[in-house]
Amino acid sequence: MTKKMILSIAIILFVVCIGGYIGFRYLNVKNNNRSKVVPTLYLHGWGASGNSTNNMIAYAEKHDRAKKVLKAIVSKKGSVRFIGRWAKKDKHPIVQVIFKDNKENNYLTTSKWFKNVVYLLKERYRIRSFNAVAHSMGNLTLMYYELDYGRNKNLPQLRKEVNIAGHFNGIVGIDDKINQNKLLKNGKPEFLDKYYRYQLAHRQNFPKGQVDILNIFGNLEDGSNSDGKVTRVSARSLKYLLHDRYRSYQEIEIRGPHAQHSKLHENNQVNKIVGDFLWNQG
Helix, strand or coil: CCHHHHHHHHHHHHHHHHHHHHHHHHHHHHHHCCCCCCCEEEECCCCCCCHHHHHHHHHHHHHCCEEEEEEEEECCCCCEEEEECCCCCCCEEEEEEEECCCCCCCHHHHHHHHHHHHHHHHHHHCCCEEEEEEECHHHHHHHHHHHHHCCCCCCCEEEEEEEECCCCCCCECCCECCCCCCECCCCCECCCCHHHHHHHHCHHHCCCCCCEEEEEEEECCCCCCECCCCEHHHHHHHHHHCCCCCCEEEEEEEECHHHCHHHHHHCHHHHHHHHHHHHCCC
16 A cells, blocks of 8 residues: 555545544534523532532422533532533523532632633533522622623623522621621612622623522521621622612512521522522513
8 A cells, every 4th residue: 555545545534533523513512502591500608518509409390390400510620510411301400500619718719610610501502691599608609700701792691690698798707797787878888898899899890781680688586687697788788789780689588597597598488489580480
């Protein structure tokens, strides 16, 4: 066999392999295209895991025709892998986001990790938009994501945002005290922690007129005006932060013993409110 024949065969094999690869990628993208549905991403809080969102997801599966289709496991370095199967018939798909480093409190870092999840969902499933449900620290991860990447039209766009026990302006025992702060007449908090100041400085990056927000917070009714970790003022500081940016905004206060910080994600009153907001309106 001459060198010319060997070269010709090599070129043919190369072209066949490239064509096969392109065909495989085309079919894979076509089969995985979920651009017509809006997944809901659940984010847990500091020191937590999938256990903290399991109850909410189970309720949504039982009562709201939702289904957990994927777990998005985020490594300590921010890489993402999916576990599960997302079928085309799934009407209200849920993606449970789990951070292996669940005590990272640099929100510029965690928001970048979350961006990796959103980007991979776009690349693998062609999603165009998403909803999000966040508890505790997950709220700041989501907020920083929106302030850093929310206006990037090359990424899927946030449509509905559920904030549960969000410490937008301080955590009791760290940078906030019981009954120390208050909202002024214009809704602005009297005292601003460093995270809130950062958010205010970047609020114009939040996509305007696009996101519907549901802000749920707890009041133990024990005189603390808090859920034990997050004060009503800290949670309600969200409204001033995003005034004139959101599409719609509503606050719901949960009261009594079951309004404790960690019990809010185990509370069926909360679960029903969340399901109605995400999937059962109009």
